[in-house]
Amino acid sequence: MSPWPRALSLRLALLFALVSTLVLGAIGFYLYQSLQKEIVWRDDQALLGRLERMRALLDDSDSIEVLRQRPHLYSNMLGNQESLLLMLDERQQVLIEINPTQLHIPPLPEADHVQLIDTTGAEPARLAWIHVQRDTQPVTLIAGKVLTERNQMLAAYRLKLGIALAAGALLAFLLGWLVSQRALRPVRRLAKRAAAIDVQHLYLRLDDEQQVSELRTLSRALNLMLARLEDGFAQLSRFSEDLAHEMRTPLSNLMGQTQQTLRRSRSEEEYQSLLASNQEEYERLARMIDSMLFLARTEQPQASVNLTRVDLHALVEQLCEYFEGMAEDSGMQLANQTEGWLLADEELLRRALANLIANALRYGEANSPISITSQQLEDRLEIGVHNLGTPIAAEHLPRLFERFYRCDPARAQTGDCGGLGLSIVRSILQLHGGRVRVNSSERGTWFVLVLPTNGVTPTAEAMTDPAQPGPTTR
Amino acid sequence: MRILVVEDEHKTADYLFKGLSESGYTVAVALNGLDGQHLIQEEEFDLIILDVMLPGMNGWQLLQTIRRTSQVPVLFLTARDAVEDRVKGLELGADDYLVKPFSFAELLARVRTLLRRAPARESSVFEVADLQLDLLRRRVTRQEERINLTNKEFALLHLLLSREGEVLSRTYIASQVWQMNFDSDTNVVDVAIRRLRAKVDDPYPIKLIQTVRGMGYVLEQPS
Numbered sequence: 001m002s003p004w005p006r007a008l009s010l011r012l013a014l015l016f017a018l019v020s021t022l023v024l025g026a027i028g029f030y031l032y033q034s035l036q037k038e039i040v041w042r043d044d045q046a047l048l049g050r051l052e053r054m055r056a057l058l059d060d061s062d063s064i065e066v067l068r069q070r071p072h073l074y075s076n077m078l079g080n081q082e083s084l085l086l087m088l089d090e091r092q093q094v095l096i097e098i099n100p101t102q103l104h105i106p107p108l109p110e111a112d113h114v115q116l117i118d119t120t121g122a123e124p125a126r127l128a129w130i131h132v133q134r135d136t137q138p139v140t141l142i143a144g145k146v147l148t149e150r151n152q153m154l155a156a157y158r159l160k161l162g163i164a165l166a167a168g169a170l171l172a173f174l175l176g177w178l179v180s181q182r183a184l185r186p187v188r189r190l191a192k193r194a195a196a197i198d199v200q201h202l203y204l205r206l207d208d209e210q211q212v213s214e215l216r217t218l219s220r221a222l223n224l225m226l227a228r229l230e231d232g233f234a235q236l237s238r239f240s241e242d243l244a245h246e247m248r249t250p251l252s253n254l255m256g257q258t259q260q261t262l263r264r265s266r267s268e269e270e271y272q273s274l275l276a277s278n279q280e281e282y283e284r285l286a287r288m289i290d291s292m293l294f295l296a297r298t299e300q301p302q303a304s305v306n307l308t309r310v311d312l313h314a315l316v317e318q319l320c321e322y323f324e325g326m327a328e329d330s331g332m333q334l335a336n337q338t339e340g341w342l343l344a345d346e347e348l349l350r351r352a353l354a355n356l357i358a359n360a361l362r363y364g365e366a367n368s369p370i371s372i373t374s375q376q377l378e379d380r381l382e383i384g385v386h387n388l389g390t391p392i393a394a395e396h397l398p399r400l401f402e403r404f405y406r407c408d409p410a411r412a413q414t415g416d417c418g419g420l421g422l423s424i425v426r427s428i429l430q431l432h433g434g435r436v437r438v439n440s441s442e443r444g445t446w447f448v449l450v451l452p453t454n455g456v457t458p459t460a461e462a463m464t465d466p467a468q469p470g471p472t473t474r
Numbered sequence: 475m476r477i478l479v480v481e482d483e484h485k486t487a488d489y490l491f492k493g494l495s496e497s498g499y500t501v502a503v504a505l506n507g508l509d510g511q512h513l514i515q516e517e518e519f520d521l522i523i524l525d526v527m528l529p530g531m532n533g534w535q536l537l538q539t540i541r542r543t544s545q546v547p548v549l550f551l552t553a554r555d556a557v558e559d560r561v562k563g564l565e566l567g568a569d570d571y572l573v574k575p576f577s578f579a580e581l582l583a584r585v586r587t588l589l590r591r592a593p594a595r596e597s598s599v600f601e602v603a604d605l606q607l608d609l610l611r612r613r614v615t616r617q618e619e620r621i622n623l624t625n626k627e628f629a630l631l632h633l634l635l636s637r638e639g640e641v642l643s644r645t646y647i648a649s650q651v652w653q654m655n656f657d658s659d660t661n662v663v664d665v666a667i668r669r670l671r672a673k674v675d676d677p678y679p680i681k682l683i684q685t686v687r688g689m690g691y692v693l694e695q696p697s
Binding site for chain 2: 272273275276278279280282286287289290293294297318321322323324325326329347350351354358361421
């Protein structure tokens with residue numbers, strides 16, 4: 001689980017606090033550093049000045065003894081507990097010492113010009129020293145400053161900075177939270193509006209006019225989604241209605257016929273014919289349920305296809321043989337003009353093509369040819385089924401693949417699979433990532449299955465497969 | 475041949491009992507899984523027809539207990555035909571399954587296959603009355619006269635002859651002769667049978683191919 005809180009406003013507030021802490025911290029750090037530098041510089045300047053004064057005093061005085069006897073000459077420039085001043089001879093013997101805190105002075109290396117050092121220890125101090133030649137006598141002058149007070153001051157300053165930083169972060173968090181609460185108000189409004197949309201109110205939309213621009217994109221996307229849902233839902237309700245209606249017809253036949261027959265006793269033939277007729281209706285119902293289940297399954301997102309290499313010509317040849325008798329009955333000829341191989345679920349493709357051919361046989365003009373063709377295009381394979389006959393009116397074409405859709409409701413035939421055949425074709429093609437299209441004119445009706453080949457065109461070896469005969473026309 | 479039907483739907487159990495008895499089998503019926511289990515322990519059966527959804531103990535559980543002790547053929551009846559369900563049944567050791575609603579002819583065909591166990595007649599020459607089909611020479615004669623058949627007509631006649639006396643449903647014929655494994659809502663099989671009859675039956679006094687209304691077709695010598 002993410003350590004982040006789930007509430008967006010809280011997240012934003014935390015981010016505000018984080019950002020403010022970073023910015024305030026950086027500024028504080030910078031200011032502190034400059035201040036410290038400045039103080040160090042000024043202290044150093046004071047020490048250097050003091051050494052300079054001592055040198056001047058040495059130069060002016062006749063001897064060190066004189067200086068030692070007149071401490072007021074230099075003591076006034078000390079005047080507090082944290083300054084110290086020493087003068088040592090070459091044997092490190094103290095000539096003059098003003099050292100109120102009794103700081104231990106470490107041995108200092110020789111230096112011709114002023115040197116500065118920080119001593120550590122119980123009492124940290126800053127020392128400046130220089131070796132000067134007094135007559136023939138070398139003398140070491142040391143000026144120092146105990147840093148305890150300075151460090152205390154800086155520590156206090158740091159503490160204040162820290163407190164200010166924490167307070168700033170807290171303030172930023174609180175303000176950030178308030179601000180985001182306010183800024184997220186449109187989101188809550190959107191949520192409230194969205195919550196009002198349920199199955200009965202699918203027509204409602206989120207108003208995207210007064211929205212802030214970021215949310216406008218979101219509400220537009222949501223509105224589009226709603227439109228699709230409403231569409232799908234409407235189709236689903238219409239479908240349930242159609243389904244109930246479609247089942248009603250065979251059921252009412254069954255009930256009516258059976259009741260009518262049972263009203264009095266009949267001959268054996270009559271009973272037999274009733275039962276046989278019932279059987280036909282039952283089969284119709286069973287087929288419808290099968291088709292419905294098939295559709296429901298193929299439309300599930302997890303529906304899978306078993307792709308294999310399919311010899312299209314052989315597949316269509318098989319179908320032509322299957323429908324041969326029916327075609328000859330109505331004087332039609334089936335012409336298999338397909339060729340090539342494709343990657344598809346053979347069983348499903350066979351079913352799709354069978355539905356299209358059955359359709360062509362059903363609505364085609366007697367004594368006309370039905371041709372099944374294939375065309376390999378750059379990225380797709382198109383399989384067409386063409387028949388001559390009365391064109392399908394343009395207004396029906398877009399809805400032809402909807403379940404139970406019939407151009408002419410009165411045209412329902414017993415052999416018909418209840419208007420589900422073309423829906424099944426569409427579902428099968430969708431499973432393959434393809435689609436089906438139709439056009440119809442005086443020159444006939446074309447159903448075209450468009451199968452994507454994903455750049456996998458049939459190999460040369462497959463094209464020249466000796467087992468595969470060339471296109472034939474029967 | 476003794477068949478046990480385990481089915482909780484009274485009407486289904488009833489017609490299975492009647493239908494199978496009429497086809498010459500001895501049938502016992504159990505209306506729930508526990509009765510079924512009891513009967514299996516008490517008696518010997520040659521085939522068990524098992525419904526999946528049963529009160530007390532479902533078909534799958536019952537199948538598991540059966541398989542612990544016996545390899546009797548089991549035919550599943552189920553209203554659920556999702557692939558997972560079929561796979562589950564077959565994995566548990568069922569020999570075949572039928573999805574409701576099924577045609578009775580289909581059920582009988584499956585039952586016969588399961589009981590026969592051996593493949594259909596292997597012989598290469600089939601003969602019913604004066605009709606003869608020679609599989610190797612691809613010749614069909616009737617009253618010594620040669621009849622010319624197309625490949626599919628030959629395959630159809632071969633199917634009917636090899637299952638002589640059995641009613642074959644249209645779906646079964648379509649799947650065997652044309653590999654159409656789905657219920658195509660056309661009268662293709664009827665047309666094919668009519669064309670076959672025109673060549674094989676119509677010119678002769680004895681009609682061998684008979685229509686069983688509501689079930690399918692059967693080839694047999696009329697009694």
